[in-house]
Amino acid sequence: MAGIRKFKSTIASALSNKEIAGGAVIAIDRHGKELLSHAFGQTSLDDDAHLFDLDTTFWIASSTKLLTAICALQCVEKGLLKLDEDISTVLPEWKDPQILTGFDGDGNAQLRCATEKITLRRLLTHSSGMTYYFMNPLIMRWRDSQGLAVGTGRVAEYMNPLVFEPGSSWQYGPSIDWAGAMLEKVTGVTLGAYMQAHIFAPLGMTHTTFRAKHDAEMRRRMVGRVGRNPTTGELIREESGLYPVKDNTDDLGGGGLYSCARDYIKVLTSLLLDDGKLLGPAMHGELFRGQLEHPEAFAAAATNRVVGPLFSPAFAASRGADSRWDYALGGAVVDKEVPGQAGKGTLYWGGLPNNNWWIDRENGVCGFYATWLLPPGDQITGKLMAELQKAALKEVAKL
Structure with a gap:
């Protein structure tokens, strides 16, 4: 001892x-x-x-x-979710994600469409392209330009542009919150109840x-x-x-x-x-x-x-x-x-x-x-x- x-x-x-x-x-x-x-x-x-x-x-x-990762993988085992399927099949709001590349001289956001898909695997590994807005000045600036509130306690607060092509990098962010939202959609119960x-x-x-x-x-x-x-x-x-x-x-x-x-x-x-x-x-x-x-x-x-x-x-x-x-x-x-x-x-x-x-x-x-x-x-x-x-x-x- x-x-x-x-x-x-x-x-x-x-x-x-x-x-x-x-x-x-x-x-x-x-x-x-x-x-x-x-x-x-x-x-x-x-x-x-x-x-x-x-x-x-x-x-x-x-x-x-x-x-939350354990719960998501349980849903994969049950056939309710797939690790490598586009998450928009469950969360249609993510059908056409955009990537924020910066701002022009007039302060307008520069956005382009992502060519790779966001998957559950990429959500769980923080390689989805999402990032916490409070850890990324570009996303914070974009949110400010949109007049979006913070601290709402809702997953939808993390409906922001991506900062890189899904799968191409790693940044810490709200990906797991969206994995929890996927679970709620396919099970019909809250994440806490599950x-x-x-x-x-x-x-x-x-x-x-x-x-x-x-x-x-x-x-x-x-x-x-x-x-x-x-x-x-x-x-x-x-x-x-x-x-x-x-x-x-x-x-x-x-x-x-x-x-x-x-x-x-x-x-x-x-x-x-x-x-x-x-x-x-x-x-x-x-x-x-x-x-x-x-x-x-x-x-x-x-x-x-x-x-x-x-x-x-x-x-x-x-x-x-x-x-x-x-x-x-x-x-x-x-x-x-x-x-x-x-x-x-x-x-x-x-x-x-x-x-x-x-x-x-x-x-x-x-x-x-x-x-x-x-x-x-x-x-x-x-x-x-x-x-x-x-x-x-x-x-x-x-x-």
């Missing part, structure tokens, strides 16, 4: 030095055995803050994407929902708002109001869920064990397989000094040119061993408030680092996530 003791000591030091406020971590091995289960610190910086525990609930943001029936209930997840605002128990367990001063590095009360606890109008498959460590680890464990509760063999394999037609586009983001902490938070020491990066249907893939930390084919991703998960099938371990801290891409949290992976791997090696 030396690795676990060292990790807990590292966490204790980070708390003592006020580098972090609180969180919870869980790691499981390929036999379903719990290697580590540890909650630490408090839920906020307030005087009346609660102790962080395994059932503390919080907005998991883009950690939602894995669950998840309840096909993920939450089968796995015994009782504290995961798109609708936390009006759930008294969820609100009672909800984490507070913690931020880090970007200049001094000190912890501060996060008061921007940018991400309040709210119930969106739509069930946003790209980032709308609230959950807790005890619930989320059940998804990761089921996928690690390949127990058949979520996916059959074919789609389980697809979930983990690198899929990008141009993986170098994601590699450029994952290894970039500025945005790398967002897209590869735990792999700061492994962002060299010899790294092999790709994106699968369920998250990013480190398609090369990171010695002492992650095996070849490790699938991982996380959520904007610095929660992170991984599934390492080669070494037989998965885990979740649960917290709520802004801004995203926090490097201290990324280092602690890396230490969690290393500690878990040491315990697996002993077994």
Whole structure:
């Protein structure tokens, strides 16, 4: 247990030095055995803050994407959706997508018709040509020119021009929200209702929902708002109001869920064990397989000094040119061993408030680092996530 003791000591030091406020971590091995289960610190910086525990609930943001991908692949298994069919057969609003190439001297948008089709596979891998408007100045300028509102909580808010030909590159965006919309069209139920029936209930997840605002128990367990001063590095009360606890109008498959460590680890464990509760063999394999037609586009983001902490938070020491990066249907893939930390084919991703998960099938371990801290891409949290992976791997090696 030396690795676990060292990790807990590292966490204790980070708390003592006020580098972090609180969180919870869980790691499981390929036999379903719990290697580590540890909650630490408090839920906020307030005087009346609660102790962080395994059932503390919080907005998991883009950690939602894995669950939406699972649901979409279940629909593929049922013949309701196809991975490589034009999504306009289900979503006619995407029949003739346009690509925004810039603006002319008079400020008029320059658009051209896409020649490649958007498919479910390209949605799930963020190679559809879509991008988050708040991450792309061109799309934000286009939206401003159209007088379009933001923060509506609707998938339709992401009905924007593309920024590249589908399949030709990679950019993070709302593709998974549209995958969730496809599911709702072919099943006739909301994404939340589908998840309840096909993920939450089968796995015994009782504290995961798109609708936390009006759930008294969820609100009672909800984490507070913690931020880090970007200049001094000190912890501060996060008061921007940018991400309040709210119930969106739509069930946003790209980032709308609230959950807790005890619930989320059940998804990761089921996928690690390949127990058949979520996916059959074919789609389980697809979930983990690198899929990008141009993986170098994601590699450029994952290894970039500025945005790398967002897209590869735990792999700061492994962002060299010899790294092999790709994106699968369920998250990013480190398609090369990171010695002492992650095996070849490790699938991982996380959520904007610095929660992170991984599934390492080669070494037989998965885990979740649960917290709520802004801004995203926090490097201290990324280092602690890396230490969690290393500690878990040491315990697996002993077994």
